[in-house]
Amino acid sequence: MGNTESVVVQKSLARFRPEERPVVEGVFDRLQGGTGGSAGKAAAAGKTLTLEMLQSSVGSVAPDSMVRRIYRCLSSIDAGLAAPAGKTQQSGVCREQLVVFLADTLRGTAEERAPLVMSMSSQQASGAAAAAATCQEVVEFVQDLVSAVVQVLVHRGRLQGWKPDRMSDISLGVKLLAEQMCSELKPSDQGSCDVSCLEDWIFRVQQVSLYLEMLVAEGLDVSLSGRPTPTLLPPCRETPWKDLRSLLDLPTLMFLAPQLPDSYSAPWRLVFSTQLHGESFTRMVGGLIKHGPTLLLIKDTKGHVFGGFASHGWEVKPQFQGDSRCFLFTVFPQLRVFTATGYNQHFMYLNQHQQTMPNGLGMGGQHGYFGLWLDCDFGRGHSRARPKCTTYGSPQLSGDEDFTVDSMEVWAVGKPPEPEEGDGEVGGKRSILDADPEVQAMMEMTGKTLHSQGLREPEEDQEQ
DSSP, X not given: OOTTTTHHHHHHHTTSOTTTHHHHHXXXXXXXXXXXXXXXXXHHHTTOBOXXXXXXXXXXXXXXXXXXXXXXXXXXXXXXXXXXXXXXXXXXXXXXXXXXXXXXXXXXXXXXXXHHHHHHHOOSOTTOOOSEEEHHHHHHHHHHHHHHHHHHHHHTTOOTTOOGXXXXXXXXXXXXXXXXXXXXXXXXXXSEEEHXXXXXXXXXXXXXXXXXXXXXXXXXXXXXXXXXXXXXXXXXXXXOGGGOOOSOOHHHHHHHGGGSOTTOOSOEEEEEEHHHHOSOHHHHHHHHBTSOSEEEEEEETTSOEEEEEESSOBOOEEEEEOOTTXXXXXXXXXXXXXXXXXXXXXXXXXXXXXXSSOOEEEEEEETTEEEEEEESSTTEEEOOOSSOOTTTOOXXXXXXXXXXXXXXXXXXXXXXXXXXXXXXEETTEEOHHHHOHHHHHHHHHTTOOOGGGGGSOOOOOOOO
């Protein structure tokens, strides 16, 4: 290979550390050895990779449709090579094309990855550079990509304690996650996506690069220094899988876990399930309090699945609580997250056994008009938004505005708070307002000054 012909390849190799370059250059030879028999020897002699060779390596962690997409992409790469005089370009994938592909997928920018995603999305013949892809073609590519990542997690033993066979349908979760990711596309008026459209999308939707990098690194067994494999799933502990059929699935977890604040890295623990604990508001409250941050997941009788994330441990009291890190979300029929708007601070509400204030669990909105409400008479609730919940900007989450609970789960997702001595005391004695929080709530609503509140020691922010 002459110096002029190797410029593109040398620039690609320069993105890797010196100790990583032999690993990258060795992938080609290793893939050639993946196919035995006369076909493998003939291909090796021609110094090209065939589809069969790629299938033998990547096929264990990716659907065949995804392997074919990668091969089509490899074939379309212009590695700056010209066929020798009197000879036609060889069929198959050459070493230089593979090096450029590895550099762009593992070390590339959104600008460099966009043409690769275009090649893998477009249904044009192998070796042809596509000018645009339809939104549906991109959706189908992302479905294959998400499926491949899920297979990597399963076959490489990176489930972190989750049990897919005791969870919801993965195939549905794949479609929902792919639709959510592609909802961020900004196609042309004709509904097509050119390279600049894909570049903008890849830049904004980080999962595209993350999933693509993981698939290539795992499928082609490219182990690079200083590049730990992303976990994608939070750890799961203390969950009785034998008796459970969770509302969660792996793609939904891949979507929800990154929405939590960075500091919430504790294992997820199931603290309430209607399957295990029955339909009891009191038992649900017992699972909520003293467990720190939680994620609520509800399925109504219309089949809609939705919920909310509570950034703080719940307290039974007739006042709103929580902070702007709380959010509401939907899982089915669409994966979406709705974060705080800043309009008000009605993030969380939990009350029980009082006569003048609403009894139940609420998130967002206001009394009688919550973004998400579960009545203390367990099994009934509402999600009211005309047109949006004021606190979270969310639409109606449930199938009907007033819904009936089919099943529900509560997952503790953060470090439980440490018990504090003397909490709520003034000079070692409890305030009358603490003895009757209903009185405090009524005084706040009528604008009365709570003088004893000013005598309390300021509370220090707790790390959750």
